[in-house]
Amino acid sequence: METTAIQAMNAQELTKKIINNEELFILDVRNTTEFASWRIEGGKTEIINIPYFDLLDGIEPALTQIPGDQHILVVCSKEGSSIFIAEQLAEAGMNGIHYLEGGMKAWSEYLWPVKVGDLKDKGEIYQFVRMGKGCLSYMIVSNGEAAVVDTLRMTDVFNQFAKDKGVQIKHTLDTHLHADHISGGRHLANMNDATYWLPPKDANEVAFAYEALEEGKQIQVGDTSIIIKPIYSPGHTIGSTSLIVDDHYLLSGDILFVESIGRPDLAGKAADWVADLRTSLYETYKNLSPDLIVLPAHFGKAAELGAGGKVSARLGDLFVSNAGLNINSEDEFRVAVTEQLPPQPNAYQEIRQTNMGRITPNEAEQREMEMGPNRCAIHDR
Known part of the structure; x- marks a missing residue:
C-alpha cells in the first residue's frame, strides 16, 4: 500500500505558524514528566502527550485522539522518535504528517528576530525571541555599529544578523548574571573585539575581565546621539541593571x-533582596517616564507575544495591568516573591x-x- 510521505518542519516554520495563528495539532511523544515541565504552546496550536513507549506496540491510542482535518506535528526530544x-x-493513511526537525533541542535554540522600532539618527532596535525558552535578546543598531544586550549563547545568529545589516x-x-541560560555576551565580544559590560555587583566571583555596567555611565552606539543609560535596579540579583535606550x-x-x-x-538571597526588588519596581521604575516601552529579558507564555512576535509594553500600562506592580502591602509583596x-x-x-567563567562545559553539556x-x-510559564 502506498503511504503518504512525512515532512520535516523546522523551528522557524513552527514559529511562523504560532505567530500567524495557524491551526496545528501537536503530538508530543516525550515522557510525561518532560511534557509536564515544558511544551510547545501559543497561537492556535493544540497539543496532546502520548509517550513514545506507549506507541511502540501500535499507534491506535494516537489515532483515536488525532483529528483528520489538520496538519499534525510529531515532537520528541531530539527527532528520532518523532520520525518513527x-x-x-x-502508513495508517493519515495525511499532512510532519515531525519537528531537531526535536525540542532545536526548538529550545531557535531565535526569531523582530524589529521593535526606529531610533534617532536612523538607528533601529531589534528583539531576538527565543520561542522555546522564553528568552529575549536585543540589538541596537546605529551608524555602522551595534550593541547586543543579554546575548544568548547562539552567537552565530547575532554575528550573521550584524553582517546582514552591515x-x-x-x-x-x-543586565545581570543570568541563571536560566548561558550568556553569549563575553564570547560575542571576544569574537568582535568588542567591549563586554557586566554589573560589578554581580561579578565578585567572575574569572574574566569586563567593563563595569554602572549607573552614571553612558554607552554610545555608532558615534551618534543614541545613548544607552544604565539604571541600577537590584532585586532579581544584587547587580541587576536596567537600560534606557534613546x-x-x-x-x-x-x-x-x-x-x-x-x-x-536564584542566588539563594531571597530574604535579603526582597526590599531591593520592591524599591526597584515601586520607586525607581515608578519615577521613570510612563511612556517608556518596556522590553524585558524574558517572557512567560506565548500570550505575551504581540504583533510579529514582539514582546513589549508601555511602562505606565504595566503599572495598571501587571499584578506584581500592584501589591500594596510590603508583607504581601514579600510573601508573593518568596x-x-x-x-x-x-x-x-x-x-x-x-x-562566571568558573566552569567550561562543552557544547552538548x-x-x-x-x-x-x-x-x-514569580509566576510559572
Whole structure:
C-alpha cells in the first residue's frame, strides 16, 4: 500500500505558524514528566502527550485522539522518535504528517528576530525571541555599529544578523548574571573585539575581565546621539541593571516582565533582596517616564507575544495591568516573591558558574543545561 510521505518542519516554520495563528495539532511523544515541565504552546496550536513507549506496540491510542482535518506535528526530544511515530501515522493513511526537525533541542535554540522600532539618527532596535525558552535578546543598531544586550549563547545568529545589516558589534551587555541560560555576551565580544559590560555587583566571583555596567555611565552606539543609560535596579540579583535606550525604551532585564515580575531567589538571597526588588519596581521604575516601552529579558507564555512576535509594553500600562506592580502591602509583596514560587530553572547553579567563567562545559553539556523553560518570574510559564 502506498503511504503518504512525512515532512520535516523546522523551528522557524513552527514559529511562523504560532505567530500567524495557524491551526496545528501537536503530538508530543516525550515522557510525561518532560511534557509536564515544558511544551510547545501559543497561537492556535493544540497539543496532546502520548509517550513514545506507549506507541511502540501500535499507534491506535494516537489515532483515536488525532483529528483528520489538520496538519499534525510529531515532537520528541531530539527527532528520532518523532520520525518513527510520524511514519507510523502516515502508513495508517493519515495525511499532512510532519515531525519537528531537531526535536525540542532545536526548538529550545531557535531565535526569531523582530524589529521593535526606529531610533534617532536612523538607528533601529531589534528583539531576538527565543520561542522555546522564553528568552529575549536585543540589538541596537546605529551608524555602522551595534550593541547586543543579554546575548544568548547562539552567537552565530547575532554575528550573521550584524553582517546582514552591515554593522560591527562594538558592545555586548548583560543586565545581570543570568541563571536560566548561558550568556553569549563575553564570547560575542571576544569574537568582535568588542567591549563586554557586566554589573560589578554581580561579578565578585567572575574569572574574566569586563567593563563595569554602572549607573552614571553612558554607552554610545555608532558615534551618534543614541545613548544607552544604565539604571541600577537590584532585586532579581544584587547587580541587576536596567537600560534606557534613546530615552524611549526600557530594557528591564529580569526585574519586570509583561505579565509578572522577577524572582529574587536564584542566588539563594531571597530574604535579603526582597526590599531591593520592591524599591526597584515601586520607586525607581515608578519615577521613570510612563511612556517608556518596556522590553524585558524574558517572557512567560506565548500570550505575551504581540504583533510579529514582539514582546513589549508601555511602562505606565504595566503599572495598571501587571499584578506584581500592584501589591500594596510590603508583607504581601514579600510573601508573593518568596513563597510558592515555580521550580527553579534547570541546572541553574551550573549555569551561574558557567556565566562566571568558573566552569567550561562543552557544547552538548551547555545544551542539556539549558533545556526547559526559563522560570525567572514569580509566576510559572
